[in-house]
Amino acid sequence: MKQIKLNLNGEIRSVLVDPTETLLDVLRDKLGIKSPKCGCDRGDCGACNVLLNGRSVRSCLILAIETDGQEVVTVEGISQKGLSRVQETMINKNAFQCGFCAPGIIISATELLNNNPHPTLEEIKEALSGNLCRCTGYLPILEAVRESLEGGKNE
């Protein structure tokens, strides 16, 4: 076991980890962060996406020990001061059904909008292409991201 320290959603957290534990497991089981989901557990589905130093990554493919000294943001962090605009438009558009993929998609959309505040539909599709959704057929999700662009800033 090794003590690691990471900046999790703006707060410095210390946690004891075994080198074999993934970031996903440590977030969910030791740090009480339940938004990242375990879908495929091999990096294909995007349900476990989190932001690591501002970039979306698969937390199931990262060892917790690798994140010592790094900055991790999850949906809990994004919503700390209320919902972001894209989260709101996702609710308005009823973008999800079961919601299992939602946290991963919010992470991907947030990364996109941080880097590119006015993406085209193609750019939105590309940004979300690594997130699988088995309920909606994606259309309401894409519409929600598009709607979030109209007026107002994405914060």
Add this chain to the structure above:
Amino acid sequence: MKIINDFEYYKPLEIKEALNLLSQYKAKARILAGGTDLIVSLKEERINPEALIDVKGIIPLNLMELEDDKLFIGANKTFTDLLESDLIRDKFPLLWECSSKVASIGIRNRATLTGNICSAVPSLDSAPALLIYNAEVLVAASNTERTISIHDWFTGPKKSALNTDELVLGISLKIPDKHSASYQKLGRYKGEDLAQAGIGIYVDREKDYRFASCAVGPVPARMKKLEAFLHKKEINDKLLAEAAEIIPSEISPITDIRAQAEYRTHMMKVMFRRGMQIALEVLPGGKE
């Protein structure tokens, strides 16, 4: 899925330190950079290392720098790093395009170019570009350094010329003449799919044509017969149709869960013609 087998985790800050660990553990150690392949292998118990050596703290491996006419891409450089480099986009358009087709953003943010060739799966997207640009792989062991040509690198499916006590420092590419390029990838859907077949195409104003394939043989490879057939020739539809018929003799695809051999062969011909059209259209000073 939990990782069942225990291992030691090391994060050296110097190349020397990493090499010492490698010479100590040899085949019992694995290098960890992006981990997008490695962690899956650990979960599925396909490998059982005693030590993981995380090289992300080694600063020289994070470099990407131009020295004279050679670009060095450090082993820690991710596909996202390559996509964000203007130099890659302008001078190595094929590498840029191949990088853009690797899996999805969440993987590209983490997966490295060097890791891609170290995993050496036959479908690796970066291989056609590296083969066409005649890349060189810089590797180090405790007391030696050597350069391995990318043409000697791939020795079989998931096998490379790297020895167990060696560490890849990075990949070096010579700036090529102005050219245009296209990478055609056959997949079931966009984002997160392995190539069922892939072809990289390079065209320049001197009518130098280069082709390389992936996912249609045990190792990715240049397509020399096709290159020789088209060399210095003016391209027209009839010629391309003739050239496409050479392709089956250049590849040896298998039938597996992702595609049939016949389908792969057929699509390689289609993608060759499609890619040539795209590359010729954007060739500066080429076709009007």
